[in-house]
Amino acid sequence: MKRTYLAGVSLTALLMAGGAVAETVKIANISELSGPGAAAGTVWAHGVELAVDEINEHGGILGMPVEMKEYDSQTDPQVSRALVQKAIDEGAFALLGTVYSSSTVVNMLVAQMNGIPQFTASEAPSITSKGNPYIFRTNWGAQKGMPKIGSYLKDQLGVSKVAIAWANTEFGKGGHDSFVSIVEDMGLDVVADIPSEQGQADFSADVLKIKNSDAEAVFIYLTQEEAARFLMEATKQGLDIPKIGDSVLTSEKVIDLAGAAANGAKGHVALTIAADEPRVQEFADKFSERFGYSPDYNAMKGYIGAYTIKYGTEMVGEVNSQKLADVVHGLCLDADEYPGVLIDMCWDDTGEVSRESYMVEVVDGREQVSEVLPAN
Amino acid sequence: MTALRILFLFAFGIALFIAPMGQGNYIIYVLCSWLIFSISAMGLNLTLGYAGQISLAQAAFMGIGAYITALLTMAGVHWIFAVFCSISASFVIGLALGYPALRVQHHFLAFVTLAFNTLVFLVLRNEDWLTGGSLGLVGIPRPEFGPFNTMMQLPFYYFVVVCFLITAAAMAWMLHSPWGRAFKALRENPIRANSLGLNTTRMTLLAFAIGSAMGGLAGALQAPLVQFIEPGSFTLILSLKILLMVIVGGSGYFFGPILGAGLVVLLPEMLRFTDGYYLIIYALLVLVVMIFSPQGLIGLGQKLLASFKPQEERGDLKQGAQL
Numbered sequence: 001m002k003r004t005y006l007a008g009v010s011l012t013a014l015l016m017a018g019g020a021v022a023e024t025v026k027i028a029n030i031s032e033l034s035g036p037g038a039a040a041g042t043v044w045a046h047g048v049e050l051a052v053d054e055i056n057e058h059g060g061i062l063g064m065p066v067e068m069k070e071y072d073s074q075t076d077p078q079v080s081r082a083l084v085q086k087a088i089d090e091g092a093f094a095l096l097g098t099v100y101s102s103s104t105v106v107n108m109l110v111a112q113m114n115g116i117p118q119f120t121a122s123e124a125p126s127i128t129s130k131g132n133p134y135i136f137r138t139n140w141g142a143q144k145g146m147p148k149i150g151s152y153l154k155d156q157l158g159v160s161k162v163a164i165a166w167a168n169t170e171f172g173k174g175g176h177d178s179f180v181s182i183v184e185d186m187g188l189d190v191v192a193d194i195p196s197e198q199g200q201a202d203f204s205a206d207v208l209k210i211k212n213s214d215a216e217a218v219f220i221y222l223t224q225e226e227a228a229r230f231l232m233e234a235t236k237q238g239l240d241i242p243k244i245g246d247s248v249l250t251s252e253k254v255i256d257l258a259g260a261a262a263n264g265a266k267g268h269v270a271l272t273i274a275a276d277e278p279r280v281q282e283f284a285d286k287f288s289e290r291f292g293y294s295p296d297y298n299a300m301k302g303y304i305g306a307y308t309i310k311y312g313t314e315m316v317g318e319v320n321s322q323k324l325a326d327v328v329h330g331l332c333l334d335a336d337e338y339p340g341v342l343i344d345m346c347w348d349d350t351g352e353v354s355r356e357s358y359m360v361e362v363v364d365g366r367e368q369v370s371e372v373l374p375a376n
Numbered sequence: 377m378t379a380l381r382i383l384f385l386f387a388f389g390i391a392l393f394i395a396p397m398g399q400g401n402y403i404i405y406v407l408c409s410w411l412i413f414s415i416s417a418m419g420l421n422l423t424l425g426y427a428g429q430i431s432l433a434q435a436a437f438m439g440i441g442a443y444i445t446a447l448l449t450m451a452g453v454h455w456i457f458a459v460f461c462s463i464s465a466s467f468v469i470g471l472a473l474g475y476p477a478l479r480v481q482h483h484f485l486a487f488v489t490l491a492f493n494t495l496v497f498l499v500l501r502n503e504d505w506l507t508g509g510s511l512g513l514v515g516i517p518r519p520e521f522g523p524f525n526t527m528m529q530l531p532f533y534y535f536v537v538v539c540f541l542i543t544a545a546a547m548a549w550m551l552h553s554p555w556g557r558a559f560k561a562l563r564e565n566p567i568r569a570n571s572l573g574l575n576t577t578r579m580t581l582l583a584f585a586i587g588s589a590m591g592g593l594a595g596a597l598q599a600p601l602v603q604f605i606e607p608g609s610f611t612l613i614l615s616l617k618i619l620l621m622v623i624v625g626g627s628g629y630f631f632g633p634i635l636g637a638g639l640v641v642l643l644p645e646m647l648r649f650t651d652g653y654y655l656i657i658y659a660l661l662v663l664v665v666m667i668f669s670p671q672g673l674i675g676l677g678q679k680l681l682a683s684f685k686p687q688e689e690r691g692d693l694k695q696g697a698q699l
Contacts, residue, residue: 034655077606077608081604082405082406082409085401090400102510102608105511105512105514106514109515130514168510170511170512173509
C-alpha cells in the first residue's frame with residue numbers, strides 16, 4: 001500500500017513538473033491577411049508579431065513563453081467568426097483582432113459567449129456601445145475623435161459648409177453618423193454627403209460632386225486604399241479645399257499609395273509615428289528594421305494590444321481570461337512604467353480608450369504633427 | 377436502387393451523426409456551414425444542373441431568406457413560421473425572376489440574375505429602417521423546440537442535419553418524379569420537350585422558383601447559425617462561390633453540390649497549415665479539377681471507376697464501327 005502511495009505521489013509530482021515545463025501562455029491573433037482588408041490587417045499582424053517576440057525575449061508573461069497563433073479572416077465577417085471560435089477551441093486565453101469593424105461586431109459575440117477578452121483595432125462606435133464586457137479597443141472609437149475634428153473645422157479653419165466622403169460599411173457608417181450629428185450640432189452645413197463602396201476604384205464622380213457643392217472643406221472617412229484613390233482623384237480634378245480625415249487619411253499606407261497627392265491632407269490621429277515621443281520613435285525603428293517598411297497606426301495598435309495582455313496578466317498574477325477582462329476595465333497605463341503601450345492610455349468600463357491625440361499634416365510625403373490635443 | 381447505393385446512403389447518414397462527436401465548436405460550426413451551403417447548392421443544381429438555367433442570384437435568395445428569418449425571429453416569431461415565410465418569399469420572387477429566363481438564355485440570363493443579385497444587395501444596404509443598412513442585424517436568436525434548445529453548437533448541428541436530410545429527401549423524391557424528368561428534358565432539348573407535350577414555360581419557372589426557395593431555406597438556417605447578417609455577406613462573390621460548389625462537385629448529379637460545398641467550405645480549412653499559400657493551392661486545385669474533368673468531381677470519380685471496370689463490348693457494335 002505504502003509503495004503504491006509513494007508511486008502515486010511521485011507520478012503526480014512528475015506530471016506536475018512535466019506540466020510546468022510545457023506550460024505556455026496561448027494567445028491568438030485573428031486579422032485580415034487576405035482580401036480587401038489585407039493592407040490594414042497585415043500591418044496590425046506585424047505589430048503584434050513584433051511585440052510577442054519582444055515579450056518572449058524578455059521572459060514571456062509571468063515567466064512563461066507566449067505561444068501566439070495567427071489566423072487569416074480573409075476580410076470575411078463569417079470566416080472571422082469561425083476563426084475566433086477556432087482560436088478559443090484551441091485554448092487561447094486572450095485574443096487580438098480583428099481590424100475591420102464589420103468583422104469585429106460579429107466575432108466579438110463569440111468571444112463574449114466564451115468569456116475571452118479581445119483586443120481589437122476596430123474603431124466603429126457600435127463596438128463598445130453594446131455592453132460587451134470582453135471587448136477592448138487599442139485606440140479610441142470614431143465617436144470620440146469626431147468632436148475634436150468638428151471643432152477644428154469650425155474654430156481653426158472657420159468652415160461653415162462641409163462635404164463628407166465615406167465608406168458605406170460598418171466602419172464608415174458609424175463614423176459618418178457621428179460626424180454628421182456632431183457638425184450639425186455645431187451649426188455647420190453638410191452640403192455633400194457621398195457614400196462609396198468597399199473596393200471602389202473610380203472616385204471621379206464623387207470628387208466632382210464635392211467640387212460642385214461649394215464645400216469649404218471635405219471630411220474623408222474611407223479605408224486606406226480607397227482614401228488613396230480619392231486623394232489622387234482630388235489632385236487630378238484640382239479640388240483645393242482642406243482635406244481632413246482621421247488616422248487613416250494620413251497613414252503611411254495612404255501616403256505610399258497616393259504619393260504626392262497625399263501632401264496637404266490633414267488628420268486627427270491618436271497614434272502616429274510622427275509623434276515626438278522617444279518610445280514611439282524606437283518602436284518605429286525596430287519595426288522598419290524588421291519588416292522593411294514604416295509602421296502606421298495599425299502596427300502601433302497591434303503592438304499595444306499584445307503588450308496590454310502582458311501587463312494585464314502580470315497584474316492579475318495568473319493566466320485567467322475573466323480576471324484579465326476585469327483588470328483592464330478602468331485601467332490606466334503610464335507609458336514610463338509600461339513602455340509597451342507607447343503613449344499613456346486608459347480604458348473605461350466599456351473597453352473604450354482615451355489618450356491624447358494629434359493633428360497631423362502630410363508634408364513632403366511624411367506625417368508632421370501640427371498640434372497636440374489632450375485626452376477626452 | 378442498388379444495395380450498394382442503399383449502403384452508401386446509410387453510411388453517409390451515420391457519418392453525419394457521428395461527425396461532430398468529440399470535435400470542438402469550430403469544427404461543428406464548419407460542418408453546419410457545409411450542410412447549409414449544400415442546401416443552397418442543391419437548389420442551384422436544380423436550376424442549373426437539371427433544368428439548365430444559369431443563375432447568379434443564389435446568394436440574393438439566401439439573403440432574402442436570412443433577412444426575413446432574422447427580422448421575424450427577432451420580433452419574437454417562432455423559427456418554424458419564419459422559415460415558412462422565407463421559403464415562400466424566395467419561391468415567389470424566384471418565380472418572378474424566372475420570367476426573364478423565358479426570354480433570355482445562357483450568359484444573357486446570367487447577367488439578368490447578376491443584376492438581380494446586385495439589386496438585392498443594394499436594397500438590403502440602403503433600406504436602413506428595415507435591414508439595419510451596412511451595420512446589419514446582430515443577435516438573431518436560435519430556435520427552440522420545446523425542451524430541445526439549439527443555442528449550443530451541437531444541438532444546432534443536429535437541427536441543421538435534420539433540415540438537410542428533409543431537403544435532400546424532398547429533392548430526391550422530386551428528381552425521380554415526372555417533374556425531375558421534365559427538368560432534364562428541358563436541359564437536354566427544350567424544343568423536343570415542348571413537342572412531346574411538356575409545358576416548358578411552367579417547368580422553367582418551377583425550376584427557378586424551387587431552386588430559389590432552397591436558397592431561402594439555406595439563408596433561414598444561416599441567420600441563426602452566424603447570429604449576425606449584413607448585406608456584404610450576400611453579394612455576387614457568394615453567388616459565384618455557390619456556382620463553384622455546383623460545378624466543382626458535378627452539376628446535374630445529386631451528390632455533386634454536396635461534395636462541391638464540402639470542397640469549397642472544408643478544403644480551405646484543411647489547407648490552412650500551408651499559411652500564406654493556401655489560397656493559391658486551393659485555386660490551383662480547382663483549376664486542375666475543371667481542366668481534367670468539366671463534369672466536376674463526381675464526373676471524375678465516374679471516369680476513374682469506368683476505367684477500372686472491365687470493358688464489355690458488343691462484337692456486333694465493334695463491327696459496325698468499322699463499316
